[in-house]
Amino acid sequence: MLAWLTNPDAWASFIALSAMEIVLGIDNVVFISLLVSRLPADRRLTARRIGLSLALVFRVIMLGGIAWMIHLTTPIFSVGGYDFSWRDLILIAGGLFLLVKGTREIHQDIEGEDEEGGPSPVADTLTSAILQIAVIDLVFSIDSIITAVGMADHVEVMIAAVAVAILVMYFASEPVAGFIERHPTTKMLALSFLLLIGAALIADGMHFHIPRQYIYFAMAFAAAVEVVNVMASRKRRRAAQAKSKAKNQPKR
Secondary structure, eight states: OOOGGGGHHHHHHHHHHHHHHHHHHHHHHHHHHHHHHOOOOHHHHHHHHHHHHHHHHHHHHHTHHHHHHTTTTTTEEETTTEEEEEEEEHHHHHHHHEEEEEEEEHHHHSSSTTTSSSSSSSOOOOHHHHHHHHHHHHHHHHHHHHHHHHHOOOOHHHHHHHHHHHHHHHHHHHHHHHHHHOOHHHHHHHHHHHHHHHHHHHHHHHOHHHHHOHHHHHHHHHHHHHHHHHHHHHHHHHHHHHHHHHHHOOOO
16 A cells, blocks of 8 residues: 555656645635635634645545546536536636635725625634635645546555645745735735636636636736835835934934
């Protein structure tokens, strides 16, 4: 069972799969960071920990049912000459969820309240956050797990790669969430990423594949511009503080 530990091909598959899972987990890190920001500070770590633990358990279960995962791509009905599988329906549902979630968050940040004049109807509770983290992780992991089935011959290798990716997401989500909280303008950028990812998932489900390289390049470019903007704002703020301090000093 552990013969793969001495197999160079298995280790090569493990490294490649881990890298792929980590890159594809960028979407999830952004979503988790935004989701836990609505929770009280003392519950954020718990939400990340339990949500990602559930995500790991679900992914392992999905990997254990490899035959079932492969059948997710089998067409179940056709509309207008297009065949749709369970994978397509899951991607479309996940994309719609991200579009709704991102739009409501943007609306609440801009307007401060929903159409009825009260607080957001989305329950910002620990249970809600944990369930959303686990569910959306499953949506994000559908394609990566199906790809993993074709890249590795050992289930143990796939599980180890998934565990590494989840671990990276766990440690990366906290600094990303902290950065978003310290710089409110980046939250709107992150929410726009959710809309972009949601649209890409729907497009995939409708058989219109958008290469992930284009999406990640757009996200990286926008993030780089925002980092420059944050640095410029910080420099202006420091200059203003220095000028104010010099102005308030008594003249001799």
